[in-house]
Amino acid sequence: MPLMTWDESMSVSVKEIDDQHKTLISLINQAYEAIQTHDEHVMTELIDKMRAYASMHFAFEEKLMKKHGFPELEHHKFKHAQFNSEVINFRKKQFEKTNLSQIFVFLSRWLTTHIMNEDMQYTPYMPKEETTED
Ligand SMILES: [Fe+2]
Incomplete structure (x- = not known):
């Protein structure tokens, strides 16, 4: 069973961002699964991939x-920075063999709460279709 699942209630009504949330959730699930199966090589690769994707x-x-x-914006940026520093922390802990599963459970809950509470707040300000162009 995946750690997290995306559903319509998590939609921020901006397609590109919903798609990115789905990818991020999928990367978190894949990394969590690798942790469960103790596949260290895949685990390290996926954690790095997830971290890079989250900051993008x-x-x-x-x-x-x-x-x-x-x-x-400033408050929201602060929240993102908190997630990033958690990820940096667990990257260190990974080498110390701390309980990574628990950290991932924490991150998945953090992301769900963040999408539902904070991301939803920008919805009224955003156009439905957005591109990476200025
Ligand atoms: Fe956000």
Whole structure:
């Protein structure tokens, strides 16, 4: 069973961002599965992939929030930075063989709450279709 699943209730009504959330959730699930099966090589690869994808995704969101004048941008950026530093922390812990499963459970809950509470707030400011172009 996957750790996280995306459903319509998580839609922020911007297709590109919904697609990115789905990819991020899929990467979290894949990394979690690798942790469960103790596949260290795949695990390290997926964690790095997930981390890189998360920071690309956050940067994308921040760029759009800025472009469309979302007033809570600074607070939202702070939340993203918190996630990034958690990921850096567990990357260190991975080498110390700390309980990675628990950390992933935490990250998946964090992301769900973040999408439902914080990402939803920018929805009224964003156009439905968005591209990476300025
Ligand atoms: Fe966000």
